[in-house]
Amino acid sequence: MSQEPVIEVRGLKKRFRREMIKSDYTTWKSLLLKPFSRRRARDYVTVLNGVDFAVGAGRTLAIIGQNGSGKSTLLKILAGIYKPDEGEVQVRGRVASLIELGAGFHPEFTGRENIFLNGTILGLSKKEIGQRLEHIIAFSGLGEYIDAPVRTYSSGMYVRLGFSVAVNVDPDVLLVDEVLAVGDEAFAHKCEDKINQFRASGKTICLVTHDMGAVEKYANEVVWLDGGQVAAAGEARQVIDAYRQKVAVEEDAIRREETRLEKAERLQAQRWGDGDVVIEDVRLLDGAGAEKAVFNHGEALTVELDYRLARPTEDLVFGVALVNAGQVVCWGSNTHIDRAELGPAPPAGTVRCRLDRLDLLQGTYFLDVAAHAKDGRAYDYLKRALSFAVRSSLGDEGVFRPPHEWGLSGRGEG
Amino acid sequence: MAGTRQRNIFARFFAELLRHQALVAALTGRELKGRYRGSVLGFLWTFLNPLLLLSVYALVFSVYFRVQMENYAVFMFTGLLPWIFFSSSLMEGAGAVSDGGSLVTKVLFPQQVLPAVKVMANFVNYLLSLPILFGFMLLNGVPITVHALAFLPVALVHIVFVFGLTLILATANVFMRDTRHILGNVLTLWFFLTPILYPLTQVPGQYRFLVYLNPAAVFSLAYHDLFFWGRWPRWDLLGLLLAAGLVMLLVAIVIFEHYKEYFAEKI
Numbered sequence: 001m002s003q004e005p006v007i008e009v010r011g012l013k014k015r016f017r018r019e020m021i022k023s024d025y026t027t028w029k030s031l032l033l034k035p036f037s038r039r040r041a042r043d044y045v046t047v048l049n050g051v052d053f054a055v056g057a058g059r060t061l062a063i064i065g066q067n068g069s070g071k072s073t074l075l076k077i078l079a080g081i082y083k084p085d086e087g088e089v090q091v092r093g094r095v096a097s098l099i100e101l102g103a104g105f106h107p108e109f110t111g112r113e114n115i116f117l118n119g120t121i122l123g124l125s126k127k128e129i130g131q132r133l134e135h136i137i138a139f140s141g142l143g144e145y146i147d148a149p150v151r152t153y154s155s156g157m158y159v160r161l162g163f164s165v166a167v168n169v170d171p172d173v174l175l176v177d178e179v180l181a182v183g184d185e186a187f188a189h190k191c192e193d194k195i196n197q198f199r200a201s202g203k204t205i206c207l208v209t210h211d212m213g214a215v216e217k218y219a220n221e222v223v224w225l226d227g228g229q230v231a232a233a234g235e236a237r238q239v240i241d242a243y244r245q246k247v248a249v250e251e252d253a254i255r256r257e258e259t260r261l262e263k264a265e266r267l268q269a270q271r272w273g274d275g276d277v278v279i280e281d282v283r284l285l286d287g288a289g290a291e292k293a294v295f296n297h298g299e300a301l302t303v304e305l306d307y308r309l310a311r312p313t314e315d316l317v318f319g320v321a322l323v324n325a326g327q328v329v330c331w332g333s334n335t336h337i338d339r340a341e342l343g344p345a346p347p348a349g350t351v352r353c354r355l356d357r358l359d360l361l362q363g364t365y366f367l368d369v370a371a372h373a374k375d376g377r378a379y380d381y382l383k384r385a386l387s388f389a390v391r392s393s394l395g396d397e398g399v400f401r402p403p404h405e406w407g408l409s410g411r412g413e414g
Numbered sequence: 415m416a417g418t419r420q421r422n423i424f425a426r427f428f429a430e431l432l433r434h435q436a437l438v439a440a441l442t443g444r445e446l447k448g449r450y451r452g453s454v455l456g457f458l459w460t461f462l463n464p465l466l467l468l469s470v471y472a473l474v475f476s477v478y479f480r481v482q483m484e485n486y487a488v489f490m491f492t493g494l495l496p497w498i499f500f501s502s503s504l505m506e507g508a509g510a511v512s513d514g515g516s517l518v519t520k521v522l523f524p525q526q527v528l529p530a531v532k533v534m535a536n537f538v539n540y541l542l543s544l545p546i547l548f549g550f551m552l553l554n555g556v557p558i559t560v561h562a563l564a565f566l567p568v569a570l571v572h573i574v575f576v577f578g579l580t581l582i583l584a585t586a587n588v589f590m591r592d593t594r595h596i597l598g599n600v601l602t603l604w605f606f607l608t609p610i611l612y613p614l615t616q617v618p619g620q621y622r623f624l625v626y627l628n629p630a631a632v633f634s635l636a637y638h639d640l641f642f643w644g645r646w647p648r649w650d651l652l653g654l655l656l657a658a659g660l661v662m663l664l665v666a667i668v669i670f671e672h673y674k675e676y677f678a679e680k681i
Contacts, residue, residue, distance in 0.1 A: 081678045097522070100520030100521060103516050103521040109451065117441075121517070121521055121523065122521070123523070126436060
């Protein structure tokens, strides 16, 4: 199966007119007033800027990327709905696109009538639809609802019917845009089966999705689009990892910005104590000492807090706790419990608590910090002082992942 | 070279329509059946609407205005039905692509199907209202003559003309949404400039040439002739209109084909 590729894209460029301001619309009026105004380069947004890739017969390609990276535009070009501005695009064979499910459905028509309508739109003849009708209805699982007007359908039923027609077109190339995650669980399994069936029968699939689980499950190859260009392409595992890393970095920046905005408020929100010691700032740092809000599982983490003594204080204890979204304290300790030898505290200073390994599982967590006396009397207690996220590519369940290993040995009989 | 390319455009345009005739039929059915689906009287409205319209016009012009013309209501009705076909095709056709929604932006099929469907649906509606016209004629003692056979060629010329104009309007409305609003007002003016509610003899002699310059008028006169007056229509004028209509259709196809690749992006 190593002849010419089924999908071939070379030097593809696509740009759109920028239409953000009302005056950018062409109207008869604007046409009369300035009929010869030339479009300037900055009136365009380049959505795809030199994209190359090829997909061989029977392969499954996933296109990933953040919102606005050009994925859907690319898929529409593959489907022939948009024309490329530059470059070449070739798709060999009958194409079915699951870009829009239930195109042309009339709400007043029954499901059965709409199967014929939608099927015709997707390029099936009446005879072909007739032959597949039973199959389509069975696959949709709509039962007696098939003869009810589509307007009475739930959104899930609507999409199920649309999907059932689309996958029965029997294409050589299937273009899928973010539709696998529809319907209830039973239907999701059916879709999964159908996709696997497509793969097994040597069809070429090109899917756009944000669901990395689906990408890992289906894709032989992945193209990662970033800002209209191919940021990485190739074997699924590697591209996904690179993509995740990039997303984590950006997510971190956003979260930090949010944290910065919320911090001032937060420092007041859930706070109590007599004020003999004031915690002025709290930071989360990574192993390299950079401030961060998204950590990878297993990474080093340092909690830093700046304090000031309002009054000279004896037996001062600093504490930190990590709390998960379910309000469970995952870990909490203080300088007293840990018998930390810090020496006398200067009137103003910074306390650090370094965790060599963050063994928490993926999720959102909160940080509590406190300065209190040995007898528990609070000087300054900050609940939920910061929030942070932990990312993990492992599938563990629970709260944390202790270092562990598995073994297996036989038991002697008798 | 250029000549063959131009021909290829036209050939492709019609070949695509022909290849998708099942789709045209299905969407026309959707248009016709969908319009009244869910209403109590359903498809009956297709017949009821022209009947009620007839009653309104008959009341205004025969009873209130007391127009002095024998069987005026029949006269008016023979002109009104083709006008409805004409104006509805243009109004709905102008929005055919721009209101096409996901059919334009998310599915791939030749876009000329959409305006063609609007013209088709309105023509079928026109055909379905003819039995009411015939019944009304018989009721009033207006005979249906052999000249009614001229309906077929006249309607054909009419369709050519309407389809060409619809294609241009549908294209224009994608890029300039004002088109349809302007069209609505133009059609009102056009309606009264066309001898539908009045016979040609009411137009002062020195202005008659203006009527002949109005394509809608030529159609209206033709339908009056073949249904109401029981005579053959002016074939010479219709021949000219056919030629003009074909030229317009070809120009329309060039325009439509040139702009259609931008449709999905502009909607």
